[in-house]
Amino acid sequence: MTSTEPSRLEKRDRIIDAAVEVFADKGYRAARVSDIARKAGVADGTIYLYFKNKEDLLLVIFEEKMETLLDQLQSALAMESDPLARIRAYARHHFRSIEEHPALAQVFQVELRQSHRFLREYRPEKLWRYLDVFGDLVREGQERGAIRAEVDPFLAQWAFFGALDEISIQWVLARKRERFNLEQAALQVVDLFLRGMACPPPSPHPPQNPHPTASA
Amino acid sequence: MTSTEPSRLEKRDRIIDAAVEVFADKGYRAARVSDIARKAGVADGTIYLYFKNKEDLLLVIFEEKMETLLDQLQSALAMESDPLARIRAYARHHFRSIEEHPALAQVFQVELRQSHRFLREYRPEKLWRYLDVFGDLVREGQERGAIRAEVDPFLAQWAFFGALDEISIQWVLARKRERFNLEQAALQVVDLFLRGMACPPPSPHPPQNPHPTASA
Amino acid sequence: MTSTEPSRLEKRDRIIDAAVEVFADKGYRAARVSDIARKAGVADGTIYLYFKNKEDLLLVIFEEKMETLLDQLQSALAMESDPLARIRAYARHHFRSIEEHPALAQVFQVELRQSHRFLREYRPEKLWRYLDVFGDLVREGQERGAIRAEVDPFLAQWAFFGALDEISIQWVLARKRERFNLEQAALQVVDLFLRGMACPPPSPHPPQNPHPTASA
Amino acid sequence: MTSTEPSRLEKRDRIIDAAVEVFADKGYRAARVSDIARKAGVADGTIYLYFKNKEDLLLVIFEEKMETLLDQLQSALAMESDPLARIRAYARHHFRSIEEHPALAQVFQVELRQSHRFLREYRPEKLWRYLDVFGDLVREGQERGAIRAEVDPFLAQWAFFGALDEISIQWVLARKRERFNLEQAALQVVDLFLRGMACPPPSPHPPQNPHPTASA
DNA sequence: AATGAATGAGCATTCATTCAT
């Protein structure tokens, strides 16, 4: 009616937000398009003005939310200069995002993987970029001599992501999340990886610094 | 009819094997019970004499194959005595199992996770036991002084499993598996974790700071 | 329960008969599969055990009923020996079939032609055979010198069928069928065509032969 | 905006022409109102300013184009004075119209009949007038003693129209139209009907002209 | 008059599961 009526853009966002909630709540499969429409306050058909179909909606959620996460990750990393500190920031940021957006986390950690297409056909470039950020940090660490040159950044990034991801899934699925401290988990895991990738102490004898990782 | 007719037990196994193949080939959702029945050479209804329903079939596959994997894992570990060597054997065995049973790997790494119930309701005790084996190795390593006491075995086992798992998924999904050397990946990942968990080299001068990472 | 339970074949026929009635009553498009199922006394899904889909059901009705009509036509023609008498029998039989099976007539004359596929893609071989019967009667008449040789049997059969068909459509669509005597119509139309195709009466005085083709 | 903007009338015609093309191309059912709107260069809603709905558009096409055809038919007949010659002109004109407007022919011969309403409810007065023209020619021929009095003009007109129509449909649906000579078909069919309706030779004896139809 | 974003009714079809034989 008035110019304050939800704009076209708002409507699209309302659909996305509604979809995240409904997918998280009932699961992707059980979520009915009409559920999402009702929650978004639009007609069923309206969803198809903005999205190709139900699965597209899921993939768009992935794309757009991932984009935001990537931006936030970049910002978070920009505040640190030391490669190892940035790796810590990476893990911290990863878990914080999950903790702060539980519904979205459910969609990312659980529902998205139930999309046959997502797993078998889709090429999640955004996810790869997210991983590449870690790979680049490893390379940077190697250039500065803080990380062993033998470490394969590519393998490391999958291993690291897998570790974070598995813990994230467990947290998302955990019935009692309070027993689960993601902050501490982040610290432990990142410590484990940093030590694992760190250059060994320069010499056995008078190593004033037995912990090169931290001192680098 | 004749004595050569497949026995009851054989029939159950044939159904399971057929299901693994069909699930791997078409995906859990797209797999029709009748597809499995045909491949197993039984009638549709027969499947319901042995399994509660389609999802139960998937979960039974998980249970039984996991049991076998666990046994094989135990045997493999029994051949090593050093905790660190056993951890290496753990990773090696994990990847080998996957490499040797591609269809089953597809089911475990991809299809199983599309079961809403598996993720949201089911308690995969067998998986936990599989993980516990690793946790126990960590504890053992800690007792023998090879692994830092601060390492949380529980968190470590999820991180380690997550790392192995993510790499396994990538291998399963990879179009060109030949470019992917799981053996090498196992070595790298386990090396990374072992270094990460290892006790720091005994510095000649007592380090005042047992937790350098946190204090850095 | 007992062996008198409707057999598999009966069930298929019941579905076909129900479909004819429902199609005739509500029209092909408006007819719901569930309507047909209810009228046939089976579950919706059962229909798909016997027919590929709703359109297939329509086309199967065409094929099977057309087959029956063809058989009956052949029988009816077999009772006459004179080609011209057989042509009369053809038209009589055509209209009688329509009069005796009004629902089927509605499907044939109206609903079937609303199937885009029937008109644009389908090759109604059965219809062609039905037409060929007429074409053959024309050829036979030509051989016996009763029908002019210049008559193109192919064109004649389409024209004849078109004439019968149009009148049939008008009868089917007519609100007041009693005002419409198909028997008489058959006689008139066939008379018109027979005269049109007939060899001219042998003129007593040797005509210079205005129709050389016919004299052959 | 400018004075060259298509006028209201032009717009209506553009919609009609676009509809004929789209209906002929995709079929009535598959044709989307938005397809027609795009081709006509107007917004979807605009169509509803000129036509009640999609079916109305189809019926208006019928009405208006039929009107034109009728006018052209009258003009064509006016050029002949002999009733039999005019009947020939009728058939010739019918087929020529079809040959010259293939898209419209498709709509008339195929798509229009897929409109449930056109067949079941609509009273195609224009078509009746088109047929009446033929009926009148028959009556005229009867008055002049060229056509047998027993011929029912009403039945004859349906039979004649049915014959022309069926051949038209076959031509429209024919993949290879070049193999189909409508001009010749017209001649044959009209010859068949004229002979069929013609008065028999006055007497067996000195009928110098046993074939009044042909000789007229 | 013209627009085009929004609406929402409507239904064919699949396939896991059952159960009479």
Next chain:
DNA sequence: CATGAATGAATGCTCATTCAT
């Protein structure tokens, strides 16, 4: 034990039509 014909619930999507601008 085994069969397999029969069941029937359950829903994503299209697109003609409307109406606020």
